[in-house]
Amino acid sequence: MTSTDTPPRRSIVIIGAGIIGCSTAYYLSRHPSFSPSTTVRVIEASINGPAQGASGKAGGLVAQWAYPKELVDVSFAEHVKLAKKHNGKERWGWRYVETGSWEGRALLGEGSGSGVGKGGKRKSLEKTLGLNPDISEWDRKSKGLPDDLLWVRDSLTDSYSPMAATGETAQVHPYQFTTSMLDLAKEKGVEFVSGKVTSIKQLDGQVTGVVYTKLGTQEQVEIHASDIILCAGAWSPSLVPGLPITGTRAHSITIRATPGTIITPYALFTEITLQQAGKNVKRVTPELYARPDNEVYACGPGDDSALPETVDDVQVDEAACESIRKHVSFISKELSEGTVDKRQACFLPIVKYNSDPLVGAATKIANGLFIAAGHTCWGICNAPGTAKAISQLVMDGKIRCGNLKKLDPSRFS
Ligand SMILES: Cc1cc2nc3c(=O)[nH]c(=O)nc-3n(C[C@H](O)[C@H](O)[C@H](O)COP(=O)(O)OP(=O)(O)OC[C@H]3O[C@@H](n4cnc5c(N)ncnc54)[C@H](O)[C@@H]3O)c2cc1C
Structure with missing residues (x-):
């Protein structure tokens, strides 16, 4: 000593x-x-x-x-x-951000995992042919999607509702x-x-x-x-x-959207129902936080991994990070095409x-x-x-x- x-x-x-x-x-x-x-x-x-x-x-x-x-x-x-x-x-x-609760679906095994629903294909065809140009606008509004939230697939959205008034949430x-x-x-x-x-x-x-x-x-x-x-x-x-006090391990990733993409400042608390062959198979709830410079942070659920000796010994389970990436990619074309910069895990301190x-x-x-x-x-x-x-x-x-x-x-x- x-x-x-x-x-x-x-x-x-x-x-x-x-x-x-x-x-x-x-x-x-x-x-x-x-x-x-x-x-x-x-x-x-x-x-x-x-x-x-x-x-x-x-x-x-x-x-x-x-x-x-x-x-x-x-x-x-x-x-x-x-x-x-x-x-x-x-x-x-x-900066200040908008916060909302987003509910929707992703279709496993269709659209090679892109999660593009039938409605999406129909709408894009109508748009290409110049038919019913307002249907998509009407559809977005009926689901509550804000005009500037364009980085989630509207075809998979069931509903969006704001969780707080503008100015009540920052990051x-x-x-x-x-x-x-x-x-x-x-x-x-x-x-x-x-x-x-x-x-x-x-x-x-x-x-x-x-x-x-x-x-x-x-x-x-x-x-x-x-x-x-x-x-x-x-x-x-x-x-x-x-x-x-105890600790719960949680995984997260950061995705950088491709240059030119506009990721508007929203924090989304999602509820995604994964469907296969017409059946609901699972519900996942990743949180998505848009950050400046086209970065989006996404985190998944906690698990029961034991607290290691120090912060440097925290293990990252690649499968947990990959499943966050997949779920997020289902509902956002912009994120599915982006680059994953960080795959990480940490312990949430809980009383x-x-x-x-x-x-x-x-x-x-x-x-x-x-x-x-x-x-x-x-x-x-x-x-x-x-x-x-x-x-x-x-x-x-x-x-x-x-x-x-x-x-x-x-x-x-
Ligand atoms: C996935 C996830 C997302 C989150 N998102 C948000 C959010 O959006 N907004 C929000 O408000 N909160 C969020 N949180 C919660 C927030 O991250 C934590 O509440 C906060 O970081 C806790 O900070 P801390 O300083 O107490 O602990 P830590 O960040 O864990 O820091 C403790 C430090 O103590 C050090 N230490 C431990 N033992 C010793 C020792 N014996 N000697 C010296 N050093 C030691 C550790 O190495 C560590 O650096 C999130 C948490 C998680 C897991």
């Missing part, structure tokens, strides 16, 4: 450089009481740096209709402010947002440390520091900490055993008992220990609110940005 450093006045350690840890580093570095005598270190276990887990592989939807409401109310407004202050449009792809590129938060925090003096934290030290009910293994070595290092913020996502219980994330002080375990973990499917949306609240709790002793009592970790024994 090497050096325990001389304790400075305030030494804050953040465990985990996902979106929660990196955003917390940012908000601490912008807190009015932050000064050069405050040390903030973000320790990350991935050899590849920050945002290698769910925070780099999520969809990136930021919605006023997300949950829990108390956290969303703070977070959405903070996302807007951050984007304005740091040019989020260029830096992390911040970020999660990897770019997370790494930007860290870079902006580093500009103010926050340090990034490559290491896997192996234990949290405490004495007489007060945290005193952490021990971590330097990546690529066996070397154990102990550093002093007056405050420790646990932001290790699904891995959080490995450092605080008994925390009611057991269908509960809200844990955001607050873990006084039942030790003074100076804070937990910000278990953000389920809204961690990208809720990172700024979580980070702002935790930075206030650490620096001022209380959360001032909203009433987040229901997220207090001490609700669990």
